[in-house]
Amino acid sequence: MQITPSLKYVLRYMLLGLLAAGIILLIWPELIQRPGGIRPSFGGRFVDSYSKAVNKAAPAVVNVYASKVFQQPVNPLFRDPLFQRFFGQPRQPAPNTLRDSNLGSGVLMNPEGYILTNAHVILGKDEISITFNNGRQTSASLIGIDPDTDLAVLKIDLPDLPQIKVGDSDQLRVGDVVLAIGNPYDFGQTVTQGIVSAKGRKRMGITTFEDFIQTDADINPGNSGGALITARGELIGINTAIVSSSGGSEGIGLATPINLALHVMEQLITKGHVVRGWLGIEAQILPPNVLRDSGVNGGGGVLVAGVLNGGPAHNAGIMPGDIILNVEGQPVSNPQQAIEMISGMTPGERIDIELIRGWEKVGVTAEVAERPVLGR
Numbered sequence: 001m002q003i004t005p006s007l008k009y010v011l012r013y014m015l016l017g018l019l020a021a022g023i024i025l026l027i028w029p030e031l032i033q034r035p036g037g038i039r040p041s042f043g044g045r046f047v048d049s050y051s052k053a054v055n056k057a058a059p060a061v062v063n064v065y066a067s068k069v070f071q072q073p074v075n076p077l078f079r080d081p082l083f084q085r086f087f088g089q090p091r092q093p094a095p096n097t098l099r100d101s102n103l104g105s106g107v108l109m110n111p112e113g114y115i116l117t118n119a120h121v122i123l124g125k126d127e128i129s130i131t132f133n134n135g136r137q138t139s140a141s142l143i144g145i146d147p148d149t150d151l152a153v154l155k156i157d158l159p160d161l162p163q164i165k166v167g168d169s170d171q172l173r174v175g176d177v178v179l180a181i182g183n184p185y186d187f188g189q190t191v192t193q194g195i196v197s198a199k200g201r202k203r204m205g206i207t208t209f210e211d212f213i214q215t216d217a218d219i220n221p222g223n224s225g226g227a228l229i230t231a232r233g234e235l236i237g238i239n240t241a242i243v244s245s246s247g248g249s250e251g252i253g254l255a256t257p258i259n260l261a262l263h264v265m266e267q268l269i270t271k272g273h274v275v276r277g278w279l280g281i282e283a284q285i286l287p288p289n290v291l292r293d294s295g296v297n298g299g300g301g302v303l304v305a306g307v308l309n310g311g312p313a314h315n316a317g318i319m320p321g322d323i324i325l326n327v328e329g330q331p332v333s334n335p336q337q338a339i340e341m342i343s344g345m346t347p348g349e350r351i352d353i354e355l356i357r358g359w360e361k362v363g364v365t366a367e368v369a370e371r372p373v374l375g376r
Contacts, residue, residue, distance in 0.1 A: 017365040021145035021284075025122055035047060050179055052144040056233030060164035062132055063183040064117050064140075064154075066125035067101040069353040072342045105182035105226030106130065106154060107235060109265065111161050115279035116238055116265055117225030122152055130156055133189045144268030148208040148241055151261055153268045164227070164367050167234030172196055172213065180217040180253065182226025192218035194253075203336055206241050208338075209343065211236045212254040219253030237261075237306055259274045277345035278371035280311020281318065283335035290323070301325050301356070314352070323356040343371060 085260040104121030108114075115130065122128055128140040136158070139328050143153040164368035176196045186188050194217030201212040219242050237255030260293065267274045284305040307314045318324075324332050328351050332338045345351060345368040 006319075012089055016245060020071045036080070048112075050177075050191075050193065050231055051180060053229060053231055053233035054181070055163050056149075057159060057179075057227055057235065058133055058181055058189060058191070059162035061181045061188075061189060062108060062115065063128045063131045063189070064104045064106045064121055064225060065101065065131070066122040067127045067344075068125045069127070071256065093137045101125075101184050103183065103222050104224040105239070106229045107164060107225070107238065108156075108161060109164065109166075111159060111163060113156040113161060114143070114265065115156065116261055117152050117154060118240055119150045119152040121225050122154070123147075128154060130154070132162075134321070144272050146264050146268060146274045148274070149260065150207045151238065151256065151264045151268075153265050165234050166258060166262070167230055167232075167236040168238045169213065170258045172199065172230075172257075173237055177231040178213075178215050178217055178236070179229050179231070179253075180215065180219050180223060180226060181229065182219070182223035182239055184220035184222040186222055194251075195217070197252070204241075204243070204254065207228060208255070209260075209340060211257060211260060212240065213257055215253045215255060216251040217253060218251075219255075223358065256290065262324060272375045275347065276343035276371040277349070277368040278311075279313040279318075279342055279366055279368065280308035281313045282306035283324070283338050286323065291335050300331050302332055302335050302338050304355075312366050312369045314363045318353070318355065318364060318366070319357070320360075321357070325354045325355050325356060325361070327351060342368065 008223065029106050033038060042228055102125060103119050104117060106115040106117035106121075109116055122142060129144065131137045138156050140154040140156045140157055145152045146359050176194055176195050178194060180192045180194070182190060194215050196213060197216050198214040201214050202210045203245045204210055204212065206212075206342045212229065213236070217228070219239050223239045223240075224241070227235050228239055229235055236258050238258065239253065239255045239259050241254045243252040264274055282305045283302040286301055286303050290303060291310065301323045304313075304318060304320055304324060306320055307318055324338065326332055327338070327341055330341065333343065347368055349368045351368060352363060352365055354361060356362070
């Protein structure tokens with residue numbers, strides 16, 4: 001067969017095209033369509049499954065069952081003298097034993113048997129049991145509760161406990177893939193997948209100190225206290241709450257960053273409570289008319305609405321109506337920031353506070369006290 005010039009031309013460009021395609025696929029192999037469709041990429045590779053991450057973390061995620069047994073009180077009518085006068089001494093029925101129960105999740109943090117969970121899962125309960133994903137069960141004792149972050153630490157005593165790898169929640173990025181592991185609706189251990197939707201969510205009205213990771217991974221009742229992990233199986237959050245009008249997952253789940261949770265856990269184990277700074281003031285957002293009349297530049301400052309008699313602020317001369325501008329030279333822009341700033345200070349530390357009283361700037365020095373703990 002004789003190859004014509006036109007055929008040579010076509011063959012030459014076909015070979016060049018094949019050569020170019022081969023080079024492109026060597027550089028970007030992910031362009032190849034695999035069976036089952038295109039898969040999400042992670043770390044420059046295609047990912048068929050997150051099973052490796054789940055297998056690393058899941059053994060350390062437990063189901064938490066907390067309950068309180070109490071007696072149903074006898075009807076007081078039976079003790080009423082008027083009732084007894086007409087009907088005689090009735091035979092009182094035996095009191096019924098009732099059990100009030102909560103279910104949630106927890107994360108085994110180390111081989112010593114310390115478990116992180118949410119405070120609301122075990123608050124007010126006196127019996128706590130733990131179930132692992134392999135069916136192993138045991139009872140747990142309460143080490144400490146921190147209502148201000150809705151965290152609690154439990155302790156179990158078992159040999160050969162699994163470990164979870166702890167990540168760094170400060171390095172988490174919006175858009176990172178995350179997996180939520182827990183016990184929703186008491187179904188047993190369940191894994192859901194999503195991304196980090198936002199970081200540093202505050203003023204949600206859930207806890208006093210808020211710095212939540214927001215995710216669209218499904219979090220439902222029973223997931224509280226469970227693990228939020230990365231696609232590498234590293235623990236980066238404790239699932240805490242959902243924002244929902246129906247009570248179920250609507251794609252807005254909130255988790256406490258693990259860096260914050262570890263700080264709380266350490267203090268609950270060593271001290272039994274979390275030590276925080278405190279001044280004894282009630283701070284409010286500056287009303288627009290006060291902000292305008294005070295001449296505060298930049299819209300900063302918080303209004304002192306109340307001062308606890310005998311507290312650190314009262315002893316320093318701070319009065320209701322004062323406007324706090326900065327603490328230790330750091331500007332204060334809202335009440336939540338002021339609370340977080342002061343709570344991070346060491347009790348006994350003396351701090352300089354600049355405020356406006358009337359139309360004058362005033363400087364005071366206050367000695368930080370320890371923030372009271374509810375129920376202690």
